[in-house]
Structures are given as structure tokens and as C-alpha cells.
Amino acid sequence: MERSVTNYQCLSCNGPLHFVGESGMLECDYCGSKFSVEQIDQVYGKKEQTPPPTFEEKAETHWDLSGLSENWEGEEVKMRQYSCPSCGAQLLWEESTAASHCPYCGNPSVAPEQFGGMLRPDYVIPFELSPEEAKKALKEFYKGKKLLPKEFASGNRIDKLQGVYVPFWLYDGKAEADIHFLGTISSTRREGDYDVISTSYYDIHRVGAVPFERIPVDASVKMPDEYMDSLEPFDYGKIRPFSMSYLPGYLAERYGLSPKQCMKRADSRAQNTARDVLRSDVRGFGSVSVKSESIYLDRGKVSYALLPVYILNTKYDGKDYLFAMNGQTGKFVGDLPVSKKKYWTYFLSVFAGVTAVIGTALTVFL
Amino acid sequence: MKKIIIRASVLVLVLTLIIGMFSINAFADENKRQYVYDPAYLLTDEEYADLNDLAAEISEKYQCAVHFVTDDDPSLNLDNIQMYAEDLYLSSPALGWGESKDGFMLVLGTAERCYWLLAYGPYGNYALTDYGKDWMSENFLSHFADDDWYGGFRTYITDCDYVLSCAAEGKPVDIYYDEDIGPEGYGMAGIAGLIASFITCTVLKSKMRNVNMATRAENYLDTSNVEILYRYDQYLYTDVDRVRRETDNDDDSRGGTTVNSRGFSGKGGSF
Structure with a gap:
């Protein structure tokens, strides 16, 4: 049709x-x-x-x-x-x-x-940065990368640069956590020729409510999840009610994964962070580990949003390289190729230098 | 203590008389000084003369006096031999070299079969390190254990020669100075090099990628509404472990000389 x-x-x-x-x-x-x-x-x-x-x-x-x-x-x-x-x-x-x-x-x-209908996004974060800024960011990304092949960094290697509105589910909710930690406090005193180490153990009980707002999970099938995660955070202060008028000039996708399919990732992130929050309330112990925990998720509203991402593709040595930039904040992510020649040059230089220095030090000072 | 002081004074007097017998100008002319003292008569006259000549030659060569003293007093034992040796060294003008009294002295108590080896003065303490004393003691004690007095004292004096020659070259006999770092040392350096290069390259490689799955949601916390609803810390029990301390004696990797508040370094024991 x-x-x-x-x-x-x-x-x-x-x-x-x-x-x-x-x-x-x-x-x-x-x-x-x-x-x-x-x-x-x-x-x-x-x-x-x-x-x-x-x-x-x-x-x-x-x-x-x-x-x-x-x-x-x-x-x-x-x-x-x-x-x-x-x-x-x-x-x-x-x-x-x-x-x-x-x-x-x-x-x-x-x-x-x-x-239309159920598929209509609730929110959109409009692009704030231009494609030229994405190209500049790629050049900046190359800086300080000692193992980057020279040929890769030189010239314009961008095969494709595209601004894309990527679909995300935004999860609201609250984690109610009840955690028992095992804490230790150690002290050492001297008795003659012996050090006496006393280690006291404590059961540390914390219960807390940890609310979350809009945990984003990429709902696109095509976009690699780890790239989309790495682009976070987005500034929700500039989120707008959805309008199609923000889309012309960019690619836009509708969601490919349902909220239920993405839920596990939001749940896991909420649980881990709730544990961190309660852990940060435990102070004054030398070591702390989780003994037992119960984290209940009070799942709330799920919103549908389009978030701005620049995707850059390039090829090097027969392999595709993908980079992404947050179209709002400019955060740039990607995996760069490693020059084997440079890698082994550094490896051997450091090996020779450190071996020589330590060998000399052993000879002189021992 | 009082007894030791009296004994030391008597010995000083005896030493002075002996020195006077051998040479009227003993204190004026360093070339004719007496370096070895044998009131316990462990040596024959020839042995005595031979060892004194050797000690004189080495002392004058390095300007650091090499002495040994024998004593057969039964009250001299492991508990008081250090104090006895130090008092004797400080009170006798015949002992040591120059104003700073740099020198080494080995005191042998034949009744209780104990000994004390000391070094004194800035150069004496520099030249004879703790390790050097251990090394020398090991060498001469094997002779004394067999009542080979001449052999023991000769070994002591020739070892003093070696120790002073090393110090004169700027490398006193100390831990590892007498040996190469060996294959183990080179192996250690190589392993350290490998670890350092692996860490460096791993850090450099990690900078080539910044793509990771998110496992936390701390950016999306509604921080104003986070509530800790319950806090309770309960003591459970205490474990006690006793671990033997590593003392300086355990750590044979340290070099140098340990000098006490009187300016002596020393080592003693029985044989």
C-alpha cells in the first residue's frame, strides 16, 4: 500500500x-x-x-x-x-x-x-548542534590518542554523517530497597614482636526509597545500545512536547523495541543505583559488602521521546567504524582503530626503558 | 659497671706500659705504634710481631686504625663485653687514628669465649657496615672456634684490609656489593618492564574507546526525594590475628651502618 x-x-x-x-x-x-x-x-x-x-x-x-x-x-x-x-x-x-x-x-x-496514535512520541529534544560541529568533535576526539593510525587521523575520512532522532523510552519509577551490609572496622596494636590486628564485624541495615525520573533506554533496533548509553546524559531541561516540525532535515525512527522489551535494562540500572545510594549512606567502616538485599521496583510512567544523535561512519582497513555525538550536548563516543605498529613500538620502548632503569637501580643501590 | 671501669683503667695503664716498652716515641711517631694487644698471651712472640706489623701497615695505608685486644678475665662475658670494649676504646689514647679516632677493634674474651667487634669515628663507621661486620665475624669466628688464634686474628686483619680498600674506592662492603644482581635480578627487572609496558599499552588502548553499556542511573535520580527510612548498625563479633613483625634483623635488604649514641657501631657474640 x-x-x-x-x-x-x-x-x-x-x-x-x-x-x-x-x-x-x-x-x-x-x-x-x-x-x-x-x-x-x-x-x-x-x-x-x-x-x-x-x-x-x-x-x-x-x-x-x-x-x-x-x-x-x-x-x-x-x-x-x-x-x-x-x-x-x-x-x-x-x-x-x-x-x-x-x-x-x-x-x-x-x-x-x-x-500516529500509540506511536506518537511524548517528547523531543531538538538538535542544538550542527553537522559541522560533529565533524569538529571527531577531530577533537582524535587528539591525545597515541595509538591512532596516522592515515586514519589525516584527511576527511567521514563517509556518512547523519543527524538522527533516535527513539527512547523514558522510565519513571521508584526503587524501595532494604539492604543488609556487612561492615568491618580494623585496628592494629603492637605487642612485643607481634602486630595484633582486631577486626570487628557489623550488620548494617538500611532501608530507603530512591525515586527516578526518565531513565532513558534506546528503543531502536538499529542503534547499538552501548553507543546510545554512552551518549548520556541528555539535558531534560530542554525537552519539548513532541512536534513533527522539529524533524525536517534529519532522519527519524519510530521505536523498534517495545517498552516491555526495554524494561529489563531500566530495572537493572535503577536497582544498581538504589544499592549505590544506600551504600553511600554507610560511613565509618573500613570495608563494606552486601550481605542480603531486597529491592522492589515501583514502576511508574513510561514516556516516548526522540533524542538527537549524530551518526558518523567511516571505513578503515576494510572495517567499518561508527561514531556518535549527542546532538544536544556534543558528547562524542566511538571506538578508534589501534595501530599495531604504534602499539608494539610503545610496548617495546616502555619495556626497554623500565627494564634498564630497574636493572641499573638494582645494580647501584643493592 | 664500676668493676668494668676499674678494669678498663687498669688495662689502659697496662697498654700504656707495653707501648712504652716497645717505643718511647710511640705516641709521637705513628709508624712505630702498637696496634695489637695480647695480655691473654694467645700468640707467640713471632705471631704477635707479624700481626702487629700487618695491622700497622694497613692502618697507616688507610689512616684508620686496626686493633685487636685479648683478655682472659673470667668476669668478661656477653653482657658486658660491649661496654668494656667501648670504654676501653674511648679512654685509651693509643687506640684509633687521628683526632676523630677512626678505627676498628676486635676484643676477645677467652674465659667466656665471647667477642665484640666495633668501629668508631666517621670513617670507621662508614667503612665497616653492619653487613661488613657480619661478613668479617663469620670469617674469623671459624678460626677462634678451633682455638686457632693466629689464624683468626690474621683473617680479621686481612679482612680489615679488604673492607678499607673497598671503602677507599667509595663502595664499602655492604649488602650485594660483593655480588652481581645475577640472573634473578635481571629477571625481576624484565618482569617489571613487561608489567609496566602492559599497563601503559592497556591505558593507551583504553583511551581508544569510550563506548560502554550503562549500568547505573545516577543522572536520573530525583535527589530531592531520596529518603533513607531506616538506619541500624549492629555489632556482631571481633576477630583477632597476631602477625609477627618484620624487624630490622629480618630485613637483610637494608644496608649501611647502625651507629649508637656513643658513636660506635658493633657486633658481638660467642664462639
């Missing part, structure tokens, strides 16, 4: 609009006009309620289409078909894609149905 996507067009010249993080407004590529999210929401909110007729209704079906199938089942990546309202091109987007560009006319497009 063919579906429609929305191009956000300039209210002055009908040129394509895209959201610009620095200004927080939608800007026209052609006449340079700027419009606030609220202005565009007002105009497109009405349009979305009464969708315009699509090409589908006007098309005549003279060709034999009986051999074609709309059934994508069995395919590894499920696709959806859309029609570009600017140039009429037929677009095939992955099922989870909610915003992208038309590859023919380049207009940024949004698929409103991806955010």
Missing part, C-alpha cells in the same frame, strides 16, 4: 523547510525565511487532519499488476512505500523510518502516520 509523506514547505516561496538546531526554527533553503515550530504546527496541523488526495486516487491501472506483491514478509528489512508530494517520486523507506529526504528532489519529508 502506498502511503503519503509530508514535505514542510516555506510559507513564502514553497521551498523545502528544515529544522535548524542553532536557531531552533525551520528555515527555507531558497528564500532564507524562518518560521517557528508553533507557526508550522498551526499550518500543517490543519493539513494533516484533512490529508490531500494522493496520486493513488488519480492513477489509472492499465498495467497488469497481479504479479506484484505488497507482502514484505520474509524480507530481512521490512519496507514501506511513500509518495513524495514535491516531485511525485515513489519512495521506499524502512518500516521504522519516520523522517528522511527524497533522494530525487532532496526535500526533507516526514511520514506523519509513523507518529
